[in-house]
Amino acid sequence: MDKYLAPSRYINFEDPRILSLARSLAKNCSNENDIVKKCFEYVRDEIKHSSDFKLNPITCKASDVLLHKTGYCYAKSHLLAALLRANDIPAGLCYQRLSVGDSGDAPYCLHGLNAVYLRDHGWYRIDARGNKNGVNAQFSLPREQLAFPIQSKNERDLPEIWAEPLDIIIKILEKYETYDQVLNNLPDIRLINSNL
Template sequence: MQRYLSASTYIDFDTPDVRAAACRLAEGRASEADVARACFEFVRDEIRHSVDFKLNPVTCKASDVLRHGTGYCYAKSHLLAALLRANGIPAGLCYQRLSVGTEGAPYCLHGLNAVYLKDFGWYRIDARGNKPGIDARFDPPRERLAFPVREREERMLPEIWAEPLPVVVETLARYGTWDQVLANLPDVELLD
């Protein structure tokens, strides 16, 4: 579990601002699940999704997401992992492969998290941000994610990564504006 509790370049909860935010979110919470819920709801509701709000800069590191109050789903998942890990709760990164439109190609990755809760085991949560048609919630053991998998080429990738996928980091580093990222969303090839 140690790799799901460690600080890193992109999940940088060792920075003072992220650590302070994690402490504030945990304050007065009685249980691990209460702390996880507070962290999830903060990222989902207070950090604005770059596309929904047409916001720059493009962020990747958890500390930058917190500082600027915005990020793509991938960056928001980095902040949520950082807040959870700072509170001693194991957290990893998950991805879905989804259609960019309503169906069919092109496809892209969508970033979300898995948190390890003692009472439930690994539990996926999606702090992308709600809006009409999207209603992600923290409701263990039931997963209430932002997007359903609807067709054969879409997939919930089964892995729980301790670090972001390189293709995600490369995309967020390469493009300077939210609309450039939107035009070049990361994807992976399916093996089967």
């Protein structure tokens, strides 16, 4: 579990602002689940999704997401992991491969979310990308309620739980400067045993 509790370049919870927010969110919480819910709802509701709100700059590090109060799903997952790890709760990064147009058809892109390890439940996925019309992600144990369902054979819930962001995600977030540049170059991967 150590790697899911460690600070890193992108999940940089040693930043004083992140530590302060993490402590503030955990204050008055009676248990681990309450802390997770408060951190999740903060990132979901207080950090604006870059594309939904047409916001710049493009953020990647957790501290930059908090500073600018905006990020793509990937960056928001970095901040959520940082807040959870700062509260000594193991957190990782997960990805889905989804249709860009919500039709189930090509083109496809990766979508970033989190998994948190809960002592009484095990690994549980949460998606703080931000709710909007047609998107209603919640922390609703024991059932997962993610932002997007899998709708076609070429979409996937990727099973891995990563301690660090995928390189392809970092390259996109660090290469482009505006939300529309990222939107036009969303990262994707080829599926194993797929002819895509």
